Amino acid sequence: VEGAAMQAVTANRLRASSRPSMTQRSISSTGKKKHISVEKSKDKNLPRERRISASQKKSREPTKDATSIARSSVPQASLLKTYRAFISLLKDGSDSFMSQRRLTQSALQRLAHMFFMSSKEKGSNLISTRLISTCYSNFLGHGSIQLLQYDSQVAINKSFLDHLTKRWGAKLFVPFSGALPQFLYLKKELLTTSTRSAVILMEISMPWESFYNSFIFCYKAWLINSTDKSKVDALARKPFPSFGSIEREAAVKEAVASDFIGQLNLEQELFDFACLRVLRMKRGKKLGEKNPATLPFLKSIISRFCTESQANLPSPGYMLQRRFIALSTFLDGYMLSSCRKEILLDHMLSRFKTYNLLPCIGSGDSFCFTGKIEVGDFLVHYFIAWHESVELSLDVFVLCVMKGQCVNGYMIKEGSPYAERISDVVVYSAMSTVQDIITNASKNIRKMHLWRQFGEKYSTHLALKATLAELRMFSFHVDILMVDSGLKALLCDELNELQLSWRDVFSAITLSPSFSHCITFDESEESGCVVYFKEEDVFLDFALDENRRVRHAEILAREEFNYGDSSNASECIAVRSAVKKFTMFLLQWMWNDCEVGL
Numbered sequence: 001v002e003g004a005a006m007q008a009v010t011a012n013r014l015r016a017s018s019r020p021s022m023t024q025r026s027i028s029s030t031g032k033k034k035h036i037s038v039e040k041s042k043d044k045n046l047p048r049e050r051r052i053s054a055s056q057k058k059s060r061e062p063t064k065d066a067t068s069i070a071r072s073s074v075p076q077a078s079l080l081k082t083y084r085a086f087i088s089l090l091k092d093g094s095d096s097f098m099s100q101r102r103l104t105q106s107a108l109q110r111l112a113h114m115f116f117m118s119s120k121e122k123g124s125n126l127i128s129t130r131l132i133s134t135c136y137s138n139f140l141g142h143g144s145i146q147l148l149q150y151d152s153q154v155a156i157n158k159s160f161l162d163h164l165t166k167r168w169g170a171k172l173f174v175p176f177s178g179a180l181p182q183f184l185y186l187k188k189e190l191l192t193t194s195t196r197s198a199v200i201l202m203e204i205s206m207p208w209e210s211f212y213n214s215f216i217f218c219y220k221a222w223l224i225n226s227t228d229k230s231k232v233d234a235l236a237r238k239p240f241p242s243f244g245s246i247e248r249e250a251a252v253k254e255a256v257a258s259d260f261i262g263q264l265n266l267e268q269e270l271f272d273f274a275c276l277r278v279l280r281m282k283r284g285k286k287l288g289e290k291n292p293a294t295l296p297f298l299k300s301i302i303s304r305f306c307t308e309s310q311a312n313l314p315s316p317g318y319m320l321q322r323r324f325i326a327l328s329t330f331l332d333g334y335m336l337s338s339c340r341k342e343i344l345l346d347h348m349l350s351r352f353k354t355y356n357l358l359p360c361i362g363s364g365d366s367f368c369f370t371g372k373i374e375v376g377d378f379l380v381h382y383f384i385a386w387h388e389s390v391e392l393s394l395d396v397f398v399l400c401v402m403k404g405q406c407v408n409g410y411m412i413k414e415g416s417p418y419a420e421r422i423s424d425v426v427v428y429s430a431m432s433t434v435q436d437i438i439t440n441a442s443k444n445i446r447k448m449h450l451w452r453q454f455g456e457k458y459s460t461h462l463a464l465k466a467t468l469a470e471l472r473m474f475s476f477h478v479d480i481l482m483v484d485s486g487l488k489a490l491l492c493d494e495l496n497e498l499q500l501s502w503r504d505v506f507s508a509i510t511l512s513p514s515f516s517h518c519i520t521f522d523e524s525e526e527s528g529c530v531v532y533f534k535e536e537d538v539f540l541d542f543a544l545d546e547n548r549r550v551r552h553a554e555i556l557a558r559e560e561f562n563y564g565d566s567s568n569a570s571e572c573i574a575v576r577s578a579v580k581k582f583t584m585f586l587l588q589w590m591w592n593d594c595e596v597g598l
Contacts, residue, residue, distance in 0.1 A: 129173065129185050129201075137201065137222035140257055144218040145266040146209070148274060150300035157206045157215055163273045168264075173201065190223075190256050198253040199224045200260060217266065223257045225250075267305075268313045274301045275318035275399060279381065282360055282370045294360035295368045295385050298322075298397045311408075319400040319407050321427050327392045330435055331442055334470070338445040339438065341386050347445050354444075355437045357384075371437070375429045376422070377405065382430040384437070394438070398430040447474035451558060454539070455532050458517055468521070468530065472541065475556035478563055480540070483555065483579045490586065491550045500590070502544055503527075508589055514581060530556075533581065536574035540582055555579070 147160070165172060165186060173185040184204040191198045203220045278301070281294050302322045310316060327339055348369055352359055357369040360383065368385035379401045387393040400407060400423075407426060410419040450471045453459070481488050493500065503522070506529040510518040516534040521527060528543040539556035555578065561571040 137224040138254075140200065140221040140223050141261045142218070142220045143264065143266055144216055145270060146212055147206075147215045147217055147270065148300050148304060149212070149214045150297055157217075159277075160217070160270070160273055161204065161206075163276070164269060167269060170200075170202070188260065190260070191253055196249075197226050198257070199226065200257055217270075219264075221257075221261055223253065225253065265314060267309075268316055271301070271305050271310070271313060272317045274305075275320060278399060279401075282358060282381065282383075294370075294383065295395075298383060302397070315404070317402055317404075319398075319402060319423060319426070321398045321400075321423075323396045323398065323427065323431055324387060324390070325394045325396055325431065325434065326390070327394070327438065330439065334446055335439075335442045336392070338449065339392065339442045343445060344438075344441060345386070347441060347448075351444070355441065357437070371433070373429060373433050375400075375426050376411065378402065378407070378422075378426055380426055380430050382434055384434055394434070396431060396434055398427050400426050443474055446470065447558070450474065454519065454530065455516070455537070456534070458519070458532070468519075471530075471539075472556065475539070475558070476560045478555040478557060478575060480553040480555055480579060482563060483575055484583060487553075487579075487583060491553050493549070496549070498590075502529075502542070502548060502550060504593075505586065505589060506542070509585070512585060514585055531582070533574075533578045536578045538574055538578050540578065 147157070161184065164170075168186070168188060170186040170188040173187040182205060186202040186204060188200040188202065189197065190200060201222050201224055203222075205218045206215050207218070208214075209216045274297075278294065278298060281297070298320075302320060305320065307321065310319065327336055331339060345367065348355070348357065349359060352369060355369075355371070357371045360368045360370050368383050370381060370383045372379060372381045374380070381399040381401070383397040383399070385395045385397075387395045407421075407423040409422050411422050411425060412419050413425065450467060453467060454471055481491070490498065490500070506518060506520045509515055509529065509531055510520065516532045518532070519530045521529075526543060527548075528541070530542075531540040532538075533540070537558065541552075541554045541556050543551045543553075545551045555575055557571060557575065559571070561569060563572055563575065
């Protein structure tokens with residue numbers, strides 16, 4: 001210990017000896033003064049031209065500083081105005097403010113109250129708000145999040161800010177119009193009494209980060225306590241609150257503020273906002289509008305919030321899943337070949353209402369269709385798009401609105417003894433609906449193809465037996481006797497009293513100009529005739545038994561409809577017209593046949 005003390009004393013003596021003495025310091029200071037006076041005398045002896053150039057050189061320096069100030073985000077005039085505004089607040093609040101070297105806690109609270117009152121009456125600017133939040137408040141915390149890379153428009157940032165303002169129950173403290181300013185402030189009122197209030201002031205900024213190619217949402221939060229001095233003075237006769245009650249009140253305010261900040265989950269808010277945007281975008285709009293496409297936006301969301309990321313969110317309002325489905329798993333043959341990308345897209349664009357779908361915003365490969373179903377207490381939206389790389393495959397997105405419920409639980413379906421996860425049931429129901437839609441679409445596409453083959457584009461080289469069976473399978477059947485019951489005596493002549501040769505009737509129909517064309521078939525298993533009416537766009541299908549009598553006579557229509565004798569629906573009118581033409585022809589042929597027989 002003694003050795004260490006001796007070393008410390010020696011080091012102090014060395015440092016003292018190395019310092020200049022007081023006389024040396026005075027000498028050096030007088031030397032500097034003499035040097036400065038000599039330089040001034042030299043300046044006086046300079047020629048006039050050189051002195052002017054030197055003054056010009058000095059005049060340029062403040063010009064450069066003024067330029068740098070003008071380029072900054074805060075003008076000097078606004079700084080001076082803000083300074084004078086705060087000085088006036090201090091003077092108006094109390095003379096004791098100006099006499100104090102340092103403001104007390106109560107003085108700061110009174111100052112905060114006057115600031116908020118003046119902002120209501122006269123408005124507030126950015127500098128004063130930053131000053132009151134940074135210097136006269138308690139810092140609570142900060143946070144940031146990278147927005148979706150698909151969102152490169154400033155208007156989307158404003159929409160996200162409006163979403164957060166509504167969700168957090170806050171208000172925009174400094175209003176603005178036009179483009180987003182560099183900083184925004186949200187005001188959240190926590191606790192309010194007759195004399196005091198607690199407010200959370202949040203500073204919001206959304207700078208563009210070129211490295212991430214997206215905007216970054218940032219916030220800082222402060223707790224500001226304010227006191228209304230006028231009401232405090234009015235209540236001065238009441239007993240002053242104890243130190244313990246003041247401490248408890250402060251603890252409650254800090255606890256409420258900390259709880260609010262702790263519940264701010266930007267990941268969940270961004271996910272919910274993105275899903276809400278998808279639901280707003282799902283309504284069909286014309287192509288070419290300056291709106292984001294739905295399908296790329298869905299892909300951007302699912303790449304950012306995968307299934308594992310969504311599982312980590314505390315209480316999301318939505319669930320988004322992505323699934324793939326190959327058409328070959330439930331279609332084959334002609335049904336599969338009729339679902340090529342261009343054919344299926346054109347068909348669903350022209351008949352999307354038939355399948356309870358809506359075309360979404362997009363263009364080209366980004367086009368998709370959306371529909372909705374109810375699964376239990378959940379509303380489920382599904383989006384159907386063509387897979388970008390796999391042929392004859394679909395890309396399906398399932399968006400479930402949870403409404404505060406949990407999809408990670410289990411449920412028992414009616415008739416099933418097993419419990420299933422709710423999320424699995426939701427996705428399975430949506431995929432089954434999509435599969436049914438594509439199946440019905442493929443049937444309708446195949447039916448339209450067969451209708452053209454047997455109708456307008458009929459060719460004698462048609463493979464008759466197989467395709468005719470398909471035509472009957474995909475068409476809507478109406479009994480001809482339901483339309484005209486008077487034909488029963490002609491068609492159901494079991495005793496052959498009329499001795500009609502239906503083969504001759506069909507041959508005559510083939511030659512008659514009253515019909516578009518007639519397709520007859522006579523095989524060992526089955527024989528008959530299919531008559532097409534171009535104007536009515538229907539077929540009359542006749543099948544004969546082994547005795548050459550009519551086994552059945554039906555009308556084949558494209559779409560299903562409810563027939564009524566007094567109905568004025570276009571389908572009913574077309575069916576009645578076709579049956580009337582056939583009846584008139586049959587009676588005319590029977591009359592002519594009787595004349596020939598005589």
